[in-house]
Amino acid sequence: MIKLCGVSHSYDGRRFILQNIDLEVGKGQIVFIMGPNGSGKTTILKIMGLLLKPTKGRILFEDRDYWSLRERERLEIRRRVIYVHEKPLFFPGTVIENMLYPLYIRGYHREEALELINKMLEENGLINIIDKRVDELSSGTLQILSILRAMLPTPDLLLLDEPLTHLDLENQLKIIKILKQYLSMGKTLIVSTHNPLFPRRMGGRIYELNNGSLREIDPNSLKTI
C-alpha cells in the first residue's frame, strides 16, 4: 500500500527528526508507531498521511512516487488516505456539518451521506448529539467523532495519531472493536500510541521511533506505569 524509501525530515533544515527511514505497510495491515515524546511519531504519520513533504526520500503509494505525481493524480490518492490529528480538529458548527464534510468533498449525494452518518452515529450511540455544536462537546466525545468522521468515506489508508487519548475505558474498547472491523474490510491502519496495551489488544507490527530511526519491537517488551 505505502512505502517510505530513505525518508529524512527536518523542520528547520538543521536538526533531522527522521533519518533515512524505510518502512513498508501492505494492504490490510496494521502498524503501530511508538516512541518517546518528541521522537517524531506525529511527523512520520503526517508524512505517510501525505500532508507533509519530507525533506528527503520518497513515498511510494501503490508503487507510485507520490510527490513526483501531478496534482490531479495526487488528489486522487489523497482521497483514499485520511490522517486523524492527535488533537481532534473540527470546523466550527454542528456535528452533522462536520461529519458531512469528508463525504461532501468526495461528491456524495446529500441523502446518501446523511444516511451513512445517521447509521454510524446510531451504531455508536451518538445520534443524540448530531445537532450539537462541537464547542459544546467534551474532549472524549470529540476524539471519537474525529475517528468516526475519518472512517465515513472508508479511506483505504487510515492514520490515527494517539486515537485513545481522552477516551474512557468503554470508549477505548469501542474504538478497538471498530478498528478491528475496519481492518477486516481489507483497509490499512497506521497508529501511534503511548499505551502498550493497545497493540497487544489489536495485534500487528510495532515499531519504535527513537533518535530518528525506526526499529521493530516485541509488544511484550513494553511496560505500563
Added chain:
Amino acid sequence: MIKLCGVSHSYDGRRFILQNIDLEVGKGQIVFIMGPNGSGKTTILKIMGLLLKPTKGRILFEDRDYWSLRERERLEIRRRVIYVHEKPLFFPGTVIENMLYPLYIRGYHREEALELINKMLEENGLINIIDKRVDELSSGTLQILSILRAMLPTPDLLLLDEPLTHLDLENQLKIIKILKQYLSMGKTLIVSTHNPLFPRRMGGRIYELNNGSLREIDPNSLKTI
C-alpha cells in the same frame, strides 16, 4: 482547603451536568475524579479551579464562600489555585515567555523567576528547549510544560485535567514522581484521569462522576483495556 456544597451546573439552563454535589478536599490531600466521557469531569474541575461559576451551590475556599467575596479577595484566593487544561494551552512565543507568565503576574522579580524556571527545567531535562517557540514542540512536551508552568508559583491547590495525556511511559512516571513531591510539600491536588493505574500509583481517594453525581469508589474495582 476546598469544599463544594450542593453544587449543580448546567451550560444551557436545561440539562444539568452536575447535580447537587458535595465534596470536601482537605489540605495536603489528593483526590481523583474519574468517570465516562462527557460526565462532567472538566466541568467540576473548572468549578473547583474557580474559573466557572456553578449555576447553583457554593464553593468554600478555606471556609470562605468564594463567589460572594469581593473581587480583591477573590483574586487573592485565585492566586493560590491553578487549573491545568486538558488540552495544554500556551501563549504564542517561546517556552521561557510562557514559564515566566504565572510568576510575572504574581510580581516575582525577573531574576528570581528566571532562576526558578531554569532550576525546574534543568531538573526535568528540558533546559535545551527553553528558547524554543511553543508551536514547534510535540504534544507530549507541551503537556509536561503546562504542568510544570502551573507548579512554578507553587499554588496551594493544583487541579490537573487528564495530566498524563500524550505522555510516554518515562514522562508519565516523571510526572507521578513530581506530583508525589508536590503533595509532600503539603499542597492539595485534584486530578481527573481515565487511567486507573494512575490513582493506584499515587494513592488518594477516587471519585466516579456519573449522571451528575459523585461517589467514592475502590481503585481496585477499575479495569484497563
Added chain:
Amino acid sequence: TGNWGVVRVRATTTTSLYATGLLDYLSNKYMKQHPDTRIDFMPVGSGEALRRAGDGEACLVLVHAPSLEKEYIDRGVIYYHRIFAYNYFVIVGPGNDPAHVSNATNIVDAMKKIYNAGEAGKAKFISRGDNSGTNVRELMLWKKTGLDPNDRKWYIVSGTGMGQTLVMADQMNAYTLSDKATYLKYLASNRIHNLKILYSNDTALINIYSAYLVKGCNGKELERAKGFIDFITSSRGQELIASYGVELYGEPLFYPANNKTSLADTWSKLVKGLDP
C-alpha cells in the same frame, strides 16, 4: 449625446457661480424649449473648469476669470466668447471695520488701509490663493497699491473656495475680497454673522461672467451648447438673469450684460492687467 435620445451638454463652471443656483434656473428654462436636451453642469474650480475644457471634457464653459480665460482662448481651446452677466466684487470685513475701509476714497486707498491696519496688528486679510478669478483680481489690486502683502503675518493665504473663505473671514474677523453673489448667498443662509460689505460698486471691482464653447465639441451637443449661450444672452435670458434672486436676497445677484460693448472693453483691459 447620451441615453434615450437625450442630448447631454457637458458644461464646466466655477463652484461659486453654480452654487448661486442661477445656472440650474437658466437651464431649466432652456430645457423647457428643448426637452431633449440636458445640460450637465460640473461645478469645479475656475482653473479646473478651463483645464477640463482643454482636455475636451466639456462643451460649454461658464467662468469669471478673464486673464485665465485669455490663456485658453489663445491656445485655441475655447471660442465664441459671450459675456452674459456681471456684478461687483466687494471688500468685506468685520462690522467694526478696524481698518476704516468704509471711509476709503478709492480702491487703492481701501487696500492701503487694510495693509496699514494689518501692519499695525489691527486687521487681517484672507486671500484665496487658488488662482481663481477672485484671487487674480485681488492680486491685481495689491499690485496697484504698490505694496506686497506676501509673507506678512496678517496676510492669510487659505486656499479654499469663496464660500469657505467668507466663513473663515467671518470667524477670524478678517477682511477679504468676495464676489457679491456668494456673499449674499452666505449671508442669507446665516453662515456669516459679522462680516459686512465695506467697499463696493467701484468699476475697479467689476466681475464679468463669460460663456464659451469648446473646440472639439461637435454635433448636437455643440448645437445645443451654442443654443444655451444664445439663450442666456438673448433678451429673455438677460431678463431672467436680472431678476434672479431679487426675491430671496432683496437685490439682484447679477446684472444683465445686454451686449454692452463697454463690458467687452473692460474685459479686455482686465486681461491685460489694466485698470478696468
Added chain:
Amino acid sequence: MMDELLGIITRSIIISGTATLLASTWSIPLAYRLSHKTRAGYIRSILEALVGVPTVLIGLLLYMILCSQCPLGLLGILYTPIAIVIGEAILVTPLITAVSLYEISRVRARYGELAQSLGASDRQVMEVVLKYSIPGIIGALLMGFSRAIGELGVALIVGGNIKGYTRVMTTAIALEVSRGEYEEAILLGLLLLLIVAVIAVGLRMIRGGRD
C-alpha cells in the same frame, strides 16, 4: 425635491454597492492568496497603508485614463456612473483585502490543514476557508461599502456631480457646503449614515449576533 433626493439615495446605494461587489471579486481571492503563512507581511502592510489613499488621487488618475484624448477615452465612460463604480472599486480594494485578510488568515491557519487531511483539493480548501470566513468577509465588505458611499473625490472628479445622473450623497453634500447650506449638508450626511447603519443591521441579522 423629494424625488431628487430619492434619486440621489438610490443612485448612491447602487453605485457604491456595485463598486463593493466588483472590488470583492478580486479582493477576496487576493486576500486568500496572501493568507499563506509565507512572508506576505510586507504586502499586507502596504495594503494597510493604502486604506486611506486620497480619493482625489484615484479620481485624478482615473480621469487621466478615461478622458477623451486618454488611453481609454474611446470607452466614453467619463462622467457616467460607471466611472464612479470603477474608481470606488479601486479605492476600497486595499480596505476590503486588508480587513478580510485578518479573518481569512485565521480561518486558514486553523482549518486549512484539517480540510486537507480529510481529502479536500486545493480548490475545496479555499472554498471551506472562505465559507468559515464569511462573517469577517461581510464585515470587510460592509466597511468597503461604507467607505465607497462616503467618499467624495472619485465621484466628484470622474462623475462630475451631474444633477440627476452622477450626483450622489457626498457630492450633493459638497454642493450644499459650497452653497453655505451647512445644515442641509449635515442632514444629508446623517441620512447617509442612517442608510449605511440600516444596511449594517440588516447584514448583522444574516451574520448572527456574535463573531
Added chain:
Amino acid sequence: MMDELLGIITRSIIISGTATLLASTWSIPLAYRLSHKTRAGYIRSILEALVGVPTVLIGLLLYMILCSQCPLGLLGILYTPIAIVIGEAILVTPLITAVSLYEISRVRARYGELAQSLGASDRQVMEVVLKYSIPGIIGALLMGFSRAIGELGVALIVGGNIKGYTRVMTTAIALEVSRGEYEEAILLGLLLLLIVAVIAVGLRMIRGGRD
C-alpha cells in the same frame, strides 16, 4: 517652494500621527470591552458602518461646535492644527476600533481563559490580551493613520488650508486640483502614498515578517 513642501509633509505626518494616537487611547479600550463574547455584534456592525463616514460631515459637525458663536467657540481652536487633530481622531475611531476588534476578540477567546487560569487579575488579562494583539493593533493604527492623512474634509473645513499653518498634503492637493494643475496634484498624491508606505514598511520591521 521646497521648504513649503517639506513643511506640508511634516505637518501632515504630525497632525495625522497625533490624531491616530489620540484615537487609540479610547479605541483600543473600547475594542477590548467589545471583545467579550456577549452580543456586541450590533455595535460591531455599526462601527463597521461608520468606517466610511464622510469626512465633510465630521468637519461640519466639528465646525458647528468650534465656531466663535458655538458651544466651544471660546477655545479658539477653529482653523488651527488642533482642530484637525480632533476631527481626524473622531474620524478614525470606528476604523481603528472595528479592525483591532478582529484581533483582540480572537486573542481574548484564545488566551483569556489561560491567563485567568494561571491567576491573572482582570487587568492583567487585559494586558496580556492587548500584548498578543499588538501586531493586529499596529495594523489597525496604520490603517487609521493612512485614513487620517488621506482625508480632506476635516482638514479643509476646520483647518482652513491656511498656507504655512494648517495646509496639509490633501488640502494642498485639492488646491492644485481647483487650479486645474492635475499633474502636480497627482505628484503630491503619490508622494503622500510613498510616505505612508515607508512608515508601513518601518512598522512592519517592528511587527516581524508574518502574522
